[in-house]
Amino acid sequence: MHRITDSFHTTSGIPAIFSLKRALLISCLAIPSASAFEIELDYGYDSSSDNFFGTNAAAKSALEQAASDISSLISTRLAPVTNPFVGSNGGTTSTFDWDYVFRNPSELNDPSNPDANKITISSPSLAADTVKIFVGVRELGGSTLGQGSTAGVALSISGGGFPSQYEDAVAAAEAASNASMGRGDGPVIRNISGSTTLGSTTANYSLNVGVGVGSLWFDVDGDNDSVKDSPEELDDFWHFDHTTDVASGKRDFYSVALHEILHVIGVGTSDTWDSQISGTTWTGPNAQLANGGGDGLIDSAGGHIADNTNSVRLSDNGIQEVVMSPSLTTGTRKTLTELDVAFLQDLGYEIVPEPSSAGMLSLSAILLLLYRRT
Template sequence: MFRRIWFICGLIYTASSSYAAIDIVFDYTYDTVNWFGNEQRYILDQAAYAFESRLGGESFASANPADYAGVTSNYYLYASNPTDGSSLSIQLGSTTAEGNLVGAADTVTIFMGVGAASGSTNAWASGQFLSTHGVDNTSSSDKFKEYLDNVRDSNTNYDTIGGTISVNSSRAWYFDTDLTDYDYSTGKMDFYSTMVHEIGHLMGFRKGGISGDAGTDAWVQNFNTGNNTWTGAQGMAAYGGNPIPMDSGGSHFDYNDFNQSHTSCNCHPSMDPYSSVNQRSPWTETDFAVLKDIGYIVSASPSGPGSNNANTFTDTSLQARGTSPLPVREDYATWIAANPDSGSGGFVTTGSAAPEPAYIFTLMGGLLAFLGGRKNLGKIKTLLRIA
């Protein structure tokens, strides 16, 4: 009996000891059709590692109201249900059907699903934890409200809690679990690249989505609404000292005006609003620069247990997009050995509807698949103007 208890404790210790300061956890509670199998979950975990491996110096305090004094009301993660698109209010401090505490310290919780994203949308992400921004320096007897307003979403810092990602299940996705290589001839959309992009939105790469709300406090501080450019110091430094052109929605770099030669890595960013088949776009230094501007502590290079931390992925696709690190925490066989059961999912009731529409950010694609090939780049840009 004694030995058994220690065995269990050992397992718990192993599961909770984190190689990085920030742990991005995927929760499949809303995946009612069990679309996410081992390949999808493995690739998601590696996409998360692109962030985790650079956030070893970052930490988030608890976003569980139970850990604070004077709390007088409930607080929620507002998002859209990734399966049916309905409004979700996921209570901070609640535990999901899969056992994940929403708002745990040093943790980002992302709820996955398919069904709501459709048509030309590859995938979308949604999620926010304050219904309004611009309320820094709130002094309140509710210390959790004070924490959210003044620390978690301040003028100099944004620390995500998580959100939802809906994947368009009708898309022909590239699911190869060898992330050190890429086959540019399949005519499929890269699942890894798309997931990195959507996680990026949830980390905080987004403007406001609610009418009249310019965005999170830190975003507003670095965004020039006069000419739609990113003027944060880190972003500009990564872009040759220039403001970075943003698209009209403000949550992506501008597809047409972004000049790749301005980047020190000569790499095409993940955060432009379009993607095409036969293309892989890892998370780049330019993308990280924006996260640094909104307060994330990002290390200079990947660190952690990954055997492929130094892997540099050379993207020779559609636009000769340059080179970027693509750290891989573990290969698929190692991951399978550690995750023998992908789980069955299930639906959880999450309470009342969100009081406001949640932010939704999309990554479009697929319609331009027939135009694959670098010589058609000009034509694609013309079409994208119309799209």
């Protein structure tokens, strides 16, 4: 009896697999992207203040497209955040309890009261694979188009029991905190080291905070008169529609969104970034390879790729200035480049393979496997 599932014929040397095996091949090739990295945009502070994104659908769409383009590129898995973290040893406990602290994205900084627009999330929790970004608008002044940053953190430590057991209790709390607040992978945003004492015993700790929460905001005062611009003025200043070419003389909202989101996830804002800078030289291997060296690759302030650094666009292999340089030319759009991606890799992010190469590799592997089994 002839079984269809065991039959094939060859056309130009490529096995044509029938029935169940063909279905298996199609199923394998239809597997969705390996990306699990989710950027969650929170409009709460904007909604209760300017409601800019609630009344400007094009700006919201551009921001969400930028977040989607970055998240679909990254396959790094992030551990969930749960607080507090309790370590125990016998009858002794040590508790680490964290807060995230960030600037209200819809409220200007007050030099006379630096804490006025600070927001604190006590004992925060985050879902696995999720980064949360609070968004808004401000009258920024000057030539600044947007700003974005990771959240700060505050830590409280408590403990009780027997001093002789305290070091092991602290070590257990440290391990639990690092597994969660450190997020398991990706950049170290901050490392906080110190010591805590119970009775006569002092215990040291070293705690990593990974990517988790941040905030960003966009300028709505293009004429620098310290007053929010009218919708008509904003339309003259910004190009909001990310699906059309940028009009001459306008600033592309999508390009700025990409730039600021990358700051929130650690580009120019993390300990891992700082650890790979020596003056204006970048020492990370992936960006060095993509650029042909690291000398002069970082701007003098240390938080950006140097101006006039070009790379290959992911979208069409064209050449453009990188997204993470500190400036944007009016009338132009930036999209992600190979060098921007290389910096993400140096920060510890896993990158989804390029579809063309990954697809060909998967197809070759599947065909080889099926050929050997027939």
